[in-house]
C-alpha cells in the first residue's frame with residue numbers, strides 16, 4: 182500500500198495497478214493525461230478511430246469519495262475485453278492527490294469540481310486537450326455525499342431520464358434511495374434530481390456541467406452516502422453502471438443499423 186494512504190480505500194497505487202492490468206486486457210493504453218501535484222491523472226479511451234459519440238465515465242474528482250473510484254474499477258473489470266468493442270472514455274481518478282489523503286480538495290485547497298471553466302488550470306487544461314471535440318451519448322460521473330441518507334442521482338437530458346431511474350433502482354437493491362424531497366439545494370423525486378438551471382450558490386463550473394454544455398447529450402451523476410458501509414457503496418456504483426450500460430446496449434439493438442446511435446461499437450463505426 183502507498184505509505185501516505187490513510188486506508189486501503191485510498192491506496193492510489195493499488196487502484197492504478199489494477200487499471201493498468203485491465204488496460205492490458207482491453208488492449209488499449211492507460212494514458213497519463215496530466216500530472217497534478219506530482220500525481221498522475223490517467224484516462225482509458227477504448228476507441229480512437231471513430232467519430233461517433235461514445236460514453237464518458239469518471240470518478241475520484243473528490244478525494245474523499247473513494248467508493249466511486251473503486252466502483253468504477255469493479256464495473257470495468259467485470260466488463261473486461263468487452264470494453265474494446267465500444268467507444269468509452271474513462272477517467273479512473275481525477276484527483277489522485279486528494280484521493281491519497283482522503284481530501285475533497287486539491288493541493289491548493291480548491292474543489293476541482295468547480296474549476297472546469299478555468300482553461301489554464303493544470304487538470305482542466307489537460308482534460309480539455311484529451312477530451313478535444315468528443316461527443317458523448319452519455320456522461321456518467323460518480324460521487325459520494327456525506328449528508329446523503331441513501332443513493333440519489335442528478336440527471337440532465339430527456340433521453341437519460343428513464344435510464345437514470347432504472348439504474349438508480351438497480352443500485353437501490355444495495356443501498357436504498359434517499360427519500361428526501363429536497364437534496365443539496367434541489368427538488369428531488371424518489372432520489373432523482375433534474376436541475377433546471379445552475380443554482381445561484383454554485384460558484385464555478387463542475388465537470389458534469391462542462392460535459393453537458395459542450396460534449397454530452399445526457400448526464401447521469403450518482404451519489405452514494407459516505408456514512409454507509411464502504412463495500413456496499415462500491416457495489417452500488419458498480420450496479421448503477423452495469424444497469425446504465427445494459428440499457429444502452431439494449432437500446433442499440435432496438436434501433437436497427439444504428440449501433441453507433443446509442444453505444445457505438447468501435448468496430449462497427451470504423
Ligand SMILES: [Zn+2]
Pocket residue numbers: 243246323324325
Ligand atoms: Zn463529489
